[in-house]
Amino acid sequence: xxxxxxxxxxxxxxxxxxxxxxxxxxxxxxxxxxxxxxxxxxxxxxxxxxxxxxxxxxxxxxxxxxxxxxxxxxxxxxxxxxxxxxxxxxxxxxxxxxxxxxxxxxxxxxxxxxxxxxxxxxxxxxxxxxxxxxxxxxxxxxxxxxxxxxxxxxxxxxxxxxxxxxxxxxxxxxxxxxxxxxxxxxxxxxxxxxxxxxxxxxxxxxxxxxxxxxxxxxxxxxxxxxxxxxxxxxxxxxxxxxxxxxxxxxxxxxxxxxxxxxxxxxxxxxxxxxxxxxxxxxxxxxxxxxxxxxxxxxxxxxxxxxxxxxxxxxxxxxxxxxxxxxxxxxxxxxxxxxxxxxxxxxxxxxxxxxxxxxxxxxxxxxxxxxxxxxxxxxxxxxxx
Ligand code: FES
Numbered sequence: 230x231x232x233x234x235x236x237x238x239x240x241x242x243x244x245x246x247x248x249x250x251x252x253x254x255x256x257x258x259x260x261x262x263x264x265x266x267x268x269x270x271x272x273x274x275x276x277x278x279x280x281x282x283x284x285x286x287x288x289x290x291x292x293x294x295x296x297x298x299x300x301x302x303x304x305x306x307x308x309x310x311x312x313x314x315x316x317x318x319x320x321x322x323x324x325x326x327x328x329x330x331x332x333x334x335x336x337x338x339x340x341x342x343x344x345x346x347x348x349x350x351x352x353x354x355x356x357x358x359x360x361x362x363x364x365x366x367x368x369x370x371x372x373x374x375x376x377x378x379x380x381x382x383x384x385x386x387x388x389x390x391x392x393x394x395x396x397x398x399x400x401x402x403x404x405x406x407x408x409x410x411x412x413x414x415x416x417x418x419x420x421x422x423x424x425x426x427x428x429x430x431x432x433x434x435x436x437x438x439x440x441x442x443x444x445x446x447x448x449x450x451x452x453x454x455x456x457x458x459x460x461x462x463x464x465x466x467x468x469x470x471x472x473x474x475x476x477x478x479x480x481x482x483x484x485x486x487x488x489x490x491x492x493x494x495x496x497x498x499x500x501x502x503x504x505x506x507x508x509x510x511x512x513x514x515x516x517x518x519x520x521x522x523x524x525x526x527x528x529x530x531x532x533x534x535x536x537x538x539x540x541x542x543x544x545x546x547x548x549x550x551x552x553x554x555x556x557x558x559x560x561x562x563x564x565x566x567x568x569x570x571x572x573x574x575x576x577x578x579x580x581x582x583x584x585x586x587x588x589x590x591x592x593x594x595x596x597x598x599x600x601x602x603x604x605x606x607x608x609x610x611x612x613x
Contacts, residue, residue: 236591279311282322287370288345293433296352297399298363299337301345305371309343315406315413316381316483316511319346320560322373323358330551332358333562335402335485335511336377337434339409349433351399355516357548378560381483381511383413388481389507390418395467395494397425397486401433403511404485408441408448421475422450423467425486428457451475469497477503485511488563514563514599516543517579525602529555530574530609546571546578546597546608558610564599571597576606 289301304310318335338347352363381403383392394404401424407413414420426432432452442448453463453471463471467490482503484491491512498508521542527549528537540549547569550557560568565584573593580600597608 236588238587239591242588277307280307282373282375283307283310285346285372285374287366287368287372290366290368293349294431296363297349297433298352299347299349300362300366301338301347302372302374303345310346311377312343313340313377313406314382315340315410316383316403317377317379317406318381318403318511318561319348319374319376320378320562321348321358322375323361325357325361328552328554330358331375331557331559331562333378333560335379335381335406337402337405340406341409341411347405349399349402349405375560378566379511381485381509383407383416383481383483385416387506388509389479390416391480392417392420393472393475393477393480393482394420394422395425395482395484395486395490396422397467397490398427398431398513399433400484400486400490400511400513401438402485404483405434405437408438414445414447417447420448422448423453423471423475424450425453425455425467425490427455429454429459429462449475467494469501472497473501477501479507481507481509483509483511486513487515488512489515512563512565517601520579520601521603525576526605527602528605528607530607531556532612540602540606542602544601546595546600546602546606550597558612559598562598564596567596569596569598570594570611572609572611574607574609577603578606579603 283304284306285302286305287300288303291299293299313336316335318333320331320333323330323332334348334350336346337349338345350359350362353359394407396404404422408422422438424432424438429435429452435452438450442450451463451471453465453467455466458464482498484494491510495508523542524539525542526537527540527546528535529550536555538549538553538555540546544552547557547559547562558569560566570589571594573595578595578600580595585594585596595608
């Protein structure tokens with residue numbers, strides 16, 4: 230069993246934030262005690278435009294490739310979908326066998342068309358939700374969604390005018406919103422899209438991408454096939470040699486795809502001395518190999534409740550909670566947003582997550598959406 234000690238990063242954090250509460254209270258006390266009604270108009274508007282949950286109906290389903298389908302979602306509980314920035318995602322709530330599962334999907338439709346959102350889902354061997362959506366979901370089905378959320382957005386103040394997009398497989402989805410986003414395209418000077426897939430049959434949206442590219446000379450597209458040699462396509466991985474041909478200096482680089490691709494590219498960027506400030510990422514979770522199918526006990530402490538449920542070694546803690554109808558707090562489901570952040574009180578876990586803050590690691594916080602049990606585990610979900 231691990232011995233939990235507070236590490237150096239956590240101690241530094243404690244020093245940095247020691248007076249934060251006191252100073253904040255001083256600032257609050259300086260403010261007027263009078264409440265002006267007008268102050269809340271903006272909050273009301275935000276609530277109307279971004280409600281806590283939206284009821285949607287599937288109006289169209291398009292099979293994009295053998296294992297990918299697009300779903301068009303029309304709002305039922307509001308008139309138009311909330312505005313969003315290209316790169317955003319929604320959390321879809323899917324009820325299967327009276328259990329509710331939450332999964333995050335990038336919006337692949339244009340931010341200027343808010344009558345509906347399009348999300349695109351790839352069928353995945355063991356994925357309960359992706360298989361349900363691919364095999365069972367039909368036109369007319371209704372769901373709740375949360376969001377839009379996400380930081381995978383282009384910011385003119387921060388990002389460069391020359392942009393490189395790197396997509397792996399279904400990682401193309403957030404970039405489809407960008408490619409249809411006139412405001413974004415007007416802000417930039419050039420856009421190079423590298424799009425990697427196994428074969429030309431696995432390239433989602435190829436026809437749509439080619440049509441957009443042919444109408445806009447700022448856009449260049451390089452398709453890279455890893456398992457098929459074809460004229461007109463690059464072959465292999467999106468590697469250093471291919472990237473260097475496009476000159477990466479002073480360009481903003483957006484990566485969307487499996488986590489392994491992100492780590493592979495990150496090594497290249499480190500070697501090329503590309504500063505982190507130029508790199509943005511949106512990653513998709515991959516299930517680690519060699520997980521055990523043993524069943525452990527997962528004890529969850531939340532507010533004044535303590536619940537113990539079974540948790541299989543090959544399922545994330547969040548997955549087991551969903552299966553056992555325990556309320557979950559999740560947005561991205563891939564270990565990035567921190568919304569599910571919980572404290573590991575006891576037990577051994579395998580976590581593929583490397584997007585925790587250094588101090589969180591020292592304090593034994595984990596992201597249960599990407600954490601698998603290796604023994605009986607106790608976690609505490611901090612809710613204030
Ligand atoms: S839901 Fe985003 S980190 Fe777990």
